[in-house]
Amino acid sequence: MSDRAYTQTFSALAKLRIPAAAKEPAIVIPAVILGILALIAILAPWLGTIDPALLDPTQRNKLPGFVGQITLADGAKAPFTFHMGTDNLGRDIYSRVVYGARISLVIGAMVAIVATALGLAIGMVAGYVRWSDGLIMRFMDGLMAIPPILLAIALVSLSRAGLTAVIVAIAIPEIPRVVRLVRSIVLSIREEPYVEAAVTAGTPTPVLLFRHVLPNCIAPLIVQATFVAASAILVESILSFLGVGIPPEVPSWGNIMSAGRQYFRIFPHNMLYPGVCIAVTVLCVNVLGDALRDRLDPKLRKRV
Amino acid sequence: MFGYILRRLVSTIPVMFIVALIVFLMLRLTPSDPAAIIAGDNANAQQVEMIRQQLGLDKPLLVQLWVWLSSLLHGNLGESFFFKKSVTSLIADRIEPTLALAAFTLVIAVAIAVPLGIFAAMRRGSLLDRIVMGFSVMGFSVPAFVIGYALIYVFAIKLQWLPVQGYSRIANGFEPWLRSLILPSLTLAVIYVALLARMTRTSLLEVLGEDYIRTAYSRGLTPLQVLVRHALPNAAVPIITVVGLGVALLIGGVVVTESVFAIPGIGRLTVDAVLARDYPTIQAIILLFSFVYVMINLIIDVSYTLLDPRIRY
């Protein structure tokens, strides 16, 4: 990308005020849907759900809308409507789907934060500390040569599956792309006359990076972080689906689908609901990312 | 030219070395004890110790690295714990379905995506453009296994046009082979088409903004002539670059797709190996796929010299 594009990016970011953004449907609609999803995730226990891990062998493979019984904590039985049916272990799919939003959103957000933060730090070093550049970038090339899903699968297989392990395993393959982005920005910005003016003004390198270079990375990083989040949610669902991700009793959308595979021909609803949830969530994040990029990246916007 | 190819070939050695190093370090630098994990939860201390010795994890790190690299250089990828045979023969048994699936997908994806991207760019802002871009963002958002099951549900279960699952070897006849590949290839192609159509459009739009396009118009060319003679030759390099980079997505997709369609290929083997904690097999598969990825991108790099006279060799 050209130098000018990045200098302009900030002014574009400054223009991204709430009222202006609020008029753009490509930003508002996905943001609202994601907000609702976040609310659902937070309020999961109060949305008519039961314990998503509760097994009941008597109520296996029920169709959506089935009215059955559940055993409460005190041992009493109560009637309960299974809006989305039950899986092959008799767990309530509706409850699992609602709780599953927590896993997907947490993973999306955490991976985006971890990958962009590490990528930013490494990319700044590679871009400004000359001797480290070759070393870091060769290592990143090696990391990029391993297909991301494969690397994530290998990484989770090595540790006892859990949320943290999955987050780390998904974040590591995302880092090289962030590093490359940040490095390319740093390399173009350091050639800017205003950065050179700061050099002749005797500004120490750390201050220079923080004051003049870092702000140029923010807008592109926000965009990149959205795409990382989308990809993370997808990869988590794939890992869970393949049975190598989060432990199967934890309700994640991928896990629900994984459990539903076996009886797919007879009970496709096991896969329908979580599948739609994943697709809608990732779609929202991607659309949001696209809209933000069009807004923040004047180079793409300029092409009338 | 020959010297250039040789030089580029040599330049992939450091990358492959780093891949090997990463794969090596992954096993050794994990916070938990890999031997214990590989042995599984029910193993006793003796079994764990045995696995440790088998993997050579009891030796110093540098010795381990040396042993591992020298056996790699001799083409020895080790012995599978789970399948009890050499990883090389394990992979050889499974390569045909994966190769067929990937090649088939690559061809249909390029054949669909590039024209779509060109049309979208030429009719920028039109309904067609929006449909293509909408499809593209959807393709990025729906996981391959969801698409796979949706296709199975419609075409195999409801309409019964195509087999639900499984792979028919090409030796058993061309038609069953082709039929067994259609749904998996479509599943795998979606994300690739999404990526490629979008990047084709972007690259072409970028080229269409160049000065020499204006020159071409100033000489009286029609929009079609400008596209064919000036825009496409210049957009070719970025487009095939994406074809190469997209192979990483394709490889990831193979793992999922083979699992959904019960195709006995390397992708399926990956999942089996991970579930069985069969580490030698996992290592070998990562190395193999990375090698393929690096080689494909090397071929694409070399092809730049044919497409763009500015790239010297």
Added chain:
Amino acid sequence: MSDILVVDRLTVELPPGSDRRYAVEDVSFSVAPGEIVCVVGESGSGKSVSSFTVMGLLPREVKPVAGSIRLEGEDLMNASEKRYRELRGSRMAMIFQEPMTALNPVKTIGDQIEEVLKVHTQMSQAERRARVMETIGQVNLPDPDQIVRAYPHQLSGGQRQRAMIAGALALDPALLIADEPTTALDVTTQAQILQLIAELRARRGTGVLFITHDFGVVAEIAHRVVVMQKGKVVEQGLADDVLNRPQHPYTQMLIGAVPSLTPADRKPLDGAPVVLHTKNLRKVYSSGGLFQKKRVVEAVKDVSIDIRRGETVGIVGESGSGKSTVARCVARLIDPTAGEVAIDGGDYAKLPERALRDHRKRMQIVFQDPYRSLNPRRTVAQSMIEAPVNFGMSQAEAMSRAGDLLDLVHLPRQSLDRFPHQFSGGQRQRICIARALMPQPEVLIADEAVSALDVSVQAQVLKLFDEIREKFSLALLFITHDLRVAAQICDRIVVMQKGAVVEQGPTKDVFAAPKHPYTQALFAAAPGKQIGNRI
């Protein structure tokens, strides 16, 4: 003979939200066969939009809304898209400012010239080939056999522009539109291209519409001149009348602002001590590594320059001469490979960054592009106080100094709280000068600091440089490609070619009697020598 091109009361509307409603308004001019008409104006005058409208190459959002354009009597405003295409390349052709980007990088020169013939004629391949070779010969490109097979990146800038001209003239159009065709070229190349255009016009009777901002170029080739300002024609007439007896105040101002090639009188500086001293300065760039062929470029070889207190020394040269590399070595934005750079005897050529910081306040630099020289997200005050605060001045003291310096560069003190985008290019360059003065430097480096400015603004900024040099007794190192600018501001000039100094001496002496053949060629190539001498 009747006119080839008649533009009558043309008005072109800009899309809503632009800074003005019309790009050009009520513009009329004409071009006769064999005539060169120069449309001249500063940036934003609408001169390029006029030419693009004639070619029908405007972006979709910009539309001609009134007036008429006639090419050889044919109405273009109502011509069909198909008819327009037939005319483009055959009856009217265009060449552009940047010959590198205007040529398709992946096609050979021969193919690109031949394309016009393919599109517009029924010639056989052999006929086309013959015509291509003939045209290449006519634009004086050497070795046509090789040129047809060459790609644009294998040619020099001047050769590329010749190839563009060959493509434009292959079908002998009645009208050639040249949009700043020599602006991106070095002065010696420019002279050759101007000569070529003039020759071809004379030989073929082509009418030329020549867009430029440079009055030197106008004086060199124009028969008639159209002066534009903010979308309107303010004056037009014969070149001799407009250049020597301008009627409109704007034209008078523009021509008056063109620096003269006759060096100005400068006060002698006898006895002033040497402040900046470079000795055998060298800079070598090497690229390539383990897997690539190694390439070594010697950008600067053995450059020794002394500048005394209160003296302005100019380095002039064409692109690739190494003049900017010298400036960047002196400012220590890059590390010299060998040699000395010293201020008041303190050599800092080899100092590591940490030790260098104390020296940095003694030399400051002003860059070419005023739009990129100020951090867009920091206020003028923040940009200005950065250096002095780094060097230990208190915030408050730095602020008051910043205010004083803004007074000095003729900007209001309120500017301190504003952001760069609220200022014009000339104002920004003043801010950059003020910023450079903040740490009280002894040496000021101006790296093409007036080259991006319109001529009227350029004159003011040049004057400012001279004022501050005198006021602070600065040693001013002035890098420029423009001989006119050098003549006006420099006490001494250093002429560089291919990394080496070929000649240096007092400005007056060098201009009066250049000794080195390269210097002589450079001066000979300067267009419109008489311009700027009267006023």
